[in-house]
Amino acid sequence: MTLEGRVWKYGDNIDTDAIIPARYLNTSSEAELAAHCMEDWDTSFVANVQPGDIVVAGKNFGCGSSREHAPVALKASGIACVVAETFARIFYRNALNIGLPILECPEAAQATLAGHTLEIDLSAGRIRNVDTGQTYQSTPYPEFMLALIEAGGLVEYTRRKLAEDHG
Amino acid sequence: MAQRKPMTMAQKILAAHTGREHLSVGELVDVPVDMVLANDITAPIAINEFARLGVDEVFDRERIALVPDHFAPNKDIKSAEQCKQMREFAQRYGIVHYFEVGRMGIEHALLPQEGLVLPGDVVVGADSHTCTYGAVGAFATGMGSTDIAVAMATGSIWMRVPSTIKIVYSGERRPWVGGKDLILHTIGLIGVDGARYQAIEFCGPAIETLSMDNRLTMSNMAIEAGAKAGMFAPDAITEAYVSSRAKRSCRPTCADADAEYERVIEIDVSAIEPTVSFPHLPSNARPLSQVGQVKIDQAVIGSCTNGRWEDLVQAAEILKGRQVHPDVRCIVIPGTQEIYLEAVRGGLAETFVRAGAVFSTPTCGPCLGGYMGVLAAGERCISTTNRNFVGRMGHVDSEVYLAGPAIAAASAVLGYIGGPEQLGR
Incomplete structure (x- = not known):
């Protein structure tokens, strides 16, 4: 599974209120959430984000509230992957559960700048910065997690698995 | 005889639930849970995912708690729709611990009060502050809606044994x-x-x-x-x-x-002095003596962090016979209906109203910038809530300072951040 996209770069402790402010949690609509993604933190995000773009951030990305609306808003905005130095625990689970690939890689996160293009091989856990030529290694996902991401998340993955077991 | 391997509280509780003699840190285990929780903003996604799982009943209708508290009593039409979806799910699946407005409370004040979370339990909730129940000796942790959908369907969830x-x-x-x-x-x-x-x-x-x-x-x-x-x-x-x-x-x-x-x-x-956390991270903690002159526009006393009986008693002790500063809105929100009633009976409600404060029905409202105290640009609030992130209580250019109820109540009177000892008699 290979991705290539342009980078949005953020710092440490980007909390889920920054990703999707709580005032928009009166809906579960993916499109409505995407329309307000990152707006308190970066007013240029919604207008300029392109399908396939990648978010790169510092430590503890996704800290704070357990709202699954946060990875949903990023994914529905077109974000294909988040690379960070570290992730907050609940966000980590939520992102994978909804099929948004995320990679922990401090070296790549620190060296990548806004506007760079990254090429990411999820099965190998390899990140290549197209602009600088640098390559970074993150821990590759096990087979089941790749299948889960490919299925679009935990629920669809579980459904397929149940169907196979009974088929 | 095999040597006994010592365990932490987390290891022991998770081991007891998985039928294991010993669990090591880092092990992945599928853990049966004692209670599963969701609220009006996280339940809708969980309910949608639950439907996609294709199951036709919940694992145990007495082991699920659903609480409309974040944007309830309904703050707008969309919130009303979300509460309605949760209420209809509760009716359809016979959820015993669904708490309707008027009989509810802020989930993390309500569940311990109702004895629904107990020592040695494993509790998972679609709310990050589910960890509150650690106070009664439970292993309790927050998760997202999809995890909670799976837990509602199966009664168990995978976890990594933490250090x-x-x-x-x-x-x-x-x-x-x-x-x-x-x-x-x-x-x-x-x-x-x-x-x-x-x-x-x-x-x-x-x-x-x-x-x-x-x-x-x-x-x-x-x-x-x-x-x-x-x-x-x-x-x-x-x-x-x-x-x-x-x-x-x-x-x-x-x-x-x-x-x-x-x-x-x-x-x-x-x-340790009375402590205030400055914007925009809870870790920006300062002793009260180093706060300096910070003028405030609002004081919020309540939430799943500090909306309990002793918090209200402390705030009332300070506000009794005093007046909220003319430039300050003071909003007091009890954690549950039971606490609300006690506050009425014990005269606290009258103390708050006579001091010029708002005394509201339980809701998470202002803590997450929902309603009942949203801040305008440039406004500052001293708050007994738990987060002071950018825009948490309203406008992106507003500020939240975190403190306990004594500091919040004293600040409401002073008009700037200060402690009870700064109040004259």
């Missing part, structure tokens, strides 16, 4: 220093990711005398240090709190004396 940080508090607390000051000080010390992926055990002589309401405040904010759980060993205070409320048996569990910890932190509480 544990032991924080030992000793010494005598100063006047007006409570659980909120201890936890803000602690987060200031270890940082907002200081306990990421780990459990915390709060212990030591200064904890042994700490009331349950103060313990609930501390466990509540474990997540603000990134922790998966923040627990207190069950003791006489736990027993006294739980025994009259529990409607089922439980398994109180303490760590082994020789358990292995990732890290042990010693804190002398006699050195």
Whole structure:
């Protein structure tokens, strides 16, 4: 599974209120959430984000509230992957559960700048910065997690698995 | 005879639930849960995912709690639709612990009060502050809606056994220093990711005398240090709190004396002043003496962190016979209907209203910038809530300062951030 996209770069402790402010949690609509993604933190995000773009951030990305609306808003905005130095625990689970690939890689996160293009091989856990030529290694996902991401998340993955077991 | 391997509270509780003699840190286990929780903003996604799973019943209709509290009583039409979806799900699947507006409370004040979370339990909730129940000795942790959908359907969820940080508090607390000051000080010390992926055990002589309401405040904010759980060993205070409320048996569990910890932190509480966390991270903690002159527009006293009985008593003690500063809106929100009623009976409600404060029905409302106290650009609020992120309580250019109820109430009178000792008689 290979991705290539342009980078949005953020710092440490980007909390889920920054990703999707709580005032928009009166809906579960993916499109409505995407329309307000990152707006308190970066007013240029919604207008300029392109399908396939990648978010790169510092430590503890996704800290704070357990709202699954946060990875949903990023994914529905077109974000294909988040690379960070570290992730907050609940966000980590939520992102994978909804099929948004995320990679922990401090070296790549620190060296990548806004506007760079990254090429990411999820099965190998390899990140290549197209602009600088640098390559970074993150821990590759096990087979089941790749299948889960490919299925679009935990629920669809579980459904397929149940169907196979009974088929 | 095989040598017994010591375990922390987290290891022991998870081992007991998975039928294992011993669990090692880092192991992945599928854990049966005692209680599953969701609220009006996280339940809708969980309900949609539950429907996609294709199951036709919940694992146990007595082991799920659904609480409309975040944007309830309904703040707008969309919120009303979300509450309606949760209510209809509760009716369809016969959820016993659905709490309607007028009979509810803020979930993390309500569930312990109702005896639904007990020592030794494993509790998962679609709300990050689910870790609050560590105060009664439960292993309780927040998750997202999809995980909660799976837990509602199957009654179990996979987890990684966390390592544990032991924080030992000793010494005598100063006047007006409570659980909120201890936890803000602690987060200031270890940082907002200081306990990421780990459990915390709060212990030591200064904890042994700490009331349950103060313990609930501390466990509540474990997540603000990134922790998966923040627990207190069950003791006489736990027993006294739980025994009259529990409607089922439980398994109180303490760590082994020789358990292995990732890290042990010693804190002398006699050195801790009333503490205020500055914008925009809970870890920006400062002793009150170093706060300086910070003028405020609003004071919020309430939330799942500090909306309990003792919090209201402390605020009322300070506000009694005084007036909220003319430039300040003071909003007091009890955690549950039971606390609300006690506040009416005990004269606290009258104290708040006579002081010129709002006294509201339970809701999370202002804490997350929902309603009932949203801030305009440039406004500052002293708040007993748990987060002071950018835009948390309203406009992106507003500011939230976190503190305990004594500081919030005193500040409401002073018009700037200060303590009860700065109030004349």
